[in-house]
Amino acid sequence: MNDFLVFWLLFFAVGIGWFLGRRTINGSSLRSELPSQYYRGLNFLLDGRPDVAVDAFINALEVNSDTLETHIALGNLLRKRGEVDRAIRIHQNLLARPSLSQEHIHLAHLELARDYVSAGLLDRAERLLLDLVEEAPEQRLVARRHLLDVYQSERDWKQAINIAIDLIPKKSILKTTTNFKERGQSVVVVLAHYYCELALKKVASGEFSLSRELLNQAILHDKNCVRALIQLGETELMSGRPKEAIEALKQVKEYAPEFISETIIPLRDAFSQAGRRDTITNYLKECYQSHPNPTIALAIAEDLLLTEGSESARIFLSTELREHPSLNGLSKLIKLQQVDLTGKVRKNLDELLNLVDILIKQRTAYRCDHCGFSGQQLHWHCPGCKYWGTVKPLHSEEVEKIT
Ligand SMILES: [Zn+2]
Known part of the structure; x- marks a missing residue:
């Protein structure tokens, strides 16, 4: 268990100590039992056994409306640190207490559902979340958000x-602005x-x-x-x-x-x-005029090669590469130059072409606008941040900056 959790547990222990002290002042009937659990927890923590300390602290702190949030917070912390089994135990322990209000039971259900999602127990999570949508108006929105995670994973x-x-706000049906974010x-x-x-x-x-x-x-x-x-x-x-x-x-x-x-x-x-074979060239030229980028230039060059021959394609490409340099464009230009060459010069150009092709294979072609994830394939669902539609093609100028 790492230092961060130990630090948090110390903080948690101080919080429990404060709460127990307050109970003692108020004359609680539990004051003779609870402090022993508390001190056991502290001992475990100081002995370098934070795993056992967690259980002792949980046992030390009675579940009621005053302490519910502390239990929930510890459960959430454990879930975030990957200790999902312990988080599930804490949240199930809350649900076993009949004294909790309906609202608090719903809150514990929600957290337990989140534990199940983290543990990959999607069927159980789905059942809990559907119950919450049905029965807990105050948790309906957040339960639906988690249901999206469940269905997306499945x-x-x-x-x-x-x-x-x-989840779409009703206002958007009336075409008014919505700031809803998921x-x-x-x-x-x-x-x-x-x-x-x-x-x-x-x-x-x-x-x-x-x-x-x-x-x-x-x-x-x-x-x-x-x-x-x-x-x-x-x-x-x-x-x-x-x-x-x-x-x-x-x-x-x-x-x-x-x-x-x-x-x-x-x-x-x-x-x-x-x-309409000829029309693609006109369309590409139109695109290139308004949004010049090397990939379109390359496509136009390929068309020129078919329709007007290699000299016309070579002149177009070498002119455009000065404005919008790209490795793919360079590779194509070398191939066009090779057409009329033989002997040693041809061999030298072959070697140069091989090097450029190696660079093309190594380059980054796509990058996520949100998290910076990059790769050679277009992912509609970013593998890095799990956002949708944020991975975009890079143009060569951008590629050079990040490789
Ligand atoms: Zn991303």
Whole structure:
């Protein structure tokens, strides 16, 4: 057990001593029994056995309305330190006392449910939290927040959607401003991602039309949900509706231009399926003009290579790389330079290309705006801070700063 807990236990011991002293002054009938438990706890603590001291202190302190918060605080501390079994014991001990008021029983239930969530006993946590939603109006909001954690951990997106909808303040239906925050994020942001998760399941089972409905619900709740737009484009593409796919994917430019790079591949397929191969180049140029970034420049160069040849692609890329340098762009430029070369010069360029490709593999491509988590894959649910939709693509200039 670490120093922090020992320090907290000392603080806790002083608090109990004060409380017992007050009881003694008030002439409590327990004064002959309780101090011995208290001193045993202190002895255990001073002997370097804080684990046993916790139990002695708990036994020393009677459960009543005056001490309930102290018991709850110690239970919470133990849960946060990873000692979930002890936290469960403390909170179950509270519930075994018939003298507690209904409100305090609800509070102990809530804490016990949080213990179960931490211990991974999600079924038990769910039962307790659903009871609280039903029976404890004062705990309803916070119980629903914890239920979201439970359903999210179980990946039960249907239930998570139902609870998140219950958590949306009624005012927002009237289109008034809401400051409601759920774990730092607006509940509508979280809800939109739950719809996206469920839509993914439907796509996997070939239910495209249901997936489309769910994604439209996501957009309805959060029009800035770029994930829903991208998934909608991909779903339309898979269900043989390229025009609708193009329509959805093009909206990314309006709502989240930093994600344009994520739409290039499905857009190419969609334009191709729709028989509009040339139009992708015009669209990419339009994007590049308003939101220049190296990934779009590279895509334009690839198109120029197909339509106008390598010289045209090389001139475009070398000009743009001066403004927006990128490793991918450099790699492509070297490949374009290689076309007409042979012998030693070609071999030297091969070696250079290998080095650049190694650097590309090592680079950070995505980063979370909230916690700074970075990696090479796009995660809609940040593995670091568990926020939804905060991981974003990095442009090369940003990559250079953090690698
Ligand atoms: Zn994060």
